[in-house]
Amino acid sequence: MTQTHIKKRLSSRVESIQPSGIRRFFDLASKMDNLISLGVGEPDFVTPWNVREASISSMERGFTAYSANAGIMELREAIAGYMFNRFDVDYDPESEILVTVGASEAIDIGCRAILDEGDEVIVVEPSFVSYAPLISMAGGVPVPVGTKIEDDFKVSAEQIKQVLTNKTKALMICFPNNPTGAVMGKEDLQEIADLVIEHDLLVFSDEIYAELSYDEEHVSFAGLEDMKERTILISGFSKAFAMTGWRLGFVMAPPDLLAAMLKIHQYSLMCAPTMAQYGALEALKSGMDDVERMKQSYKQRRNFFVKSCAEIGLTCHTPGGAFYAFPSIKSTGLTSEQFAEKLLYEERVAVVPGNVFGAGGEGHIRCSYATSMDNLEESIKRIGRFIQSVGN
Structure with missing residues (x-):
């Protein structure tokens, strides 16, 4: 069978989805020497030793079988306690919490659990690159709502209202945001919650960066009045x-909704890795000092990077959370793709072009400051030099 014949047999839904724009730049960067990467969206810290040790110990004790589909009960209980104590949301570990293979799986099974063909999901952009593809692969239709640097990349209820239709089933939000680092306060979120009730919507609230809120306490969308029953909290x-x-x-999520997601999880993945669950249990029991230590380091790097962007002529709002800066490069006259590719080849600095996070990201680049201060200082020198060369 030829490749042409194979291609004809591929799902048209999957064929219509473009590969991750982030991966393209990672692939280019992987072949280069003397590279500084500000592209990877992960901590530069190693998992604390006590967490690693707990996972190793679980294997040594023979805990290598499947766990319950929803996850080890002790871990679910710890998650419930952690979320209540930290973010004032109250969930039953028996029927309202599911341990998944990363937050990405949670988004995937959430989409598949609620979406029928043609259902619309409003996605606040710039957004994590997987939201729209996962909605599409579940048969839904992603409907973007753009945010702007002038508004600190916050979204308003009025903006959301303008794209509502009779096919809208859900809203997808992420605060603190990837890629902008934007945060939303309680009053702003409450206006959106009122709209959600008025139009009978569900909400995906991706709160993976909740602990990395630097200047104000994180507000969980599910903690707002009457929102728990409408929220898929990830x-x-x-x-x-x-x-x-x-x-x-x-x-x-509420029991009936979680049960639907659990069915998909059961048939596709069975359960999350058992030894990883024991590591996570230890992280929740004794890891909060490490979380705070890492958070303070990120905040120091954020302050340095944002200030340095201004000094080299890039407008950059101060991200309130996550570990990304999203400076505007519009003053250079280059598109996001052009800027990122030229910077990579000419100065060996890897950043992510903003357009991969949706049309609203055009004119920006995402820079992860989850790297050493030495790397940040050198990257600023190189970016500044590149901007001067573009201007000349």
Whole structure:
């Protein structure tokens, strides 16, 4: 059978989805020497030793079988306690919490659990690159709502209202945001919550960066009045706990909704890796000091990077959370793709072009400051030199 024949047999839904724009730049960068990468969206810290030790110990004790489909009960109980104590949301570990293979799986099974063909999901952009593809692969239609640097990349209820139709089933939000680092306060979120009730919507609230809120306390969307019953709350251990490679997340939702997601999880993945779950349990028991230490380091780097962007002529709002800056490069006259590619080849600095996060990201680049201060200082020198060369 020829490749042409194989291609004809591929799903048209999958064929219509473009590969990740982030991966293209990572592939280019992987072949280069003397490279500084500001592109990878993961902590530069190693998972704390006590977490690694707990996982190793679980294997030594023979805990290598499947766990319950929804995850080890002790871990679900710990997640429930953590989310209540930290973010004032109350979930039943028995029927409202599911441990997933990363937060990405939680988004995927959430989309598949609620969407029928043609259902629309409003996506606040710039947004994480997987939202729109996962909505499309579940048969839904992503409907973007753009945010602007002038508004600190916050979205308003009025903006959302303008794209509502009779096919709108859900809203997808992420605050603190990837890629902009934007945060939303309680009053702004409450206006959106009122709109959600008025139009009978569900909400995906990706709160994977909740612990990395620097200037104000994180507000969980599910904690707003009457929102728990309408919210699919997504989080995990990758970012705040420096556990990206462990692929461990969790999703919290009302019982009937969670049961639907659990069915998909059962048939596609069975359960999250058992040894990773024991590591996560240790992280919740004794890892909050490490989380705070890493958070303070990120905040220091954020302050340096944002200030330095201004000094080299790039407009950059101060991200309130996550570990990304999203400076505007419009003053250079280059598109996001052109800027990122030229910077990569000419100065060996890898950033992510803003357009891969949706049309609203054009004119920006995403820079992860989850790297050493030495790397940040050198990258600023190189970016500044590149901007001067473009101007000449």
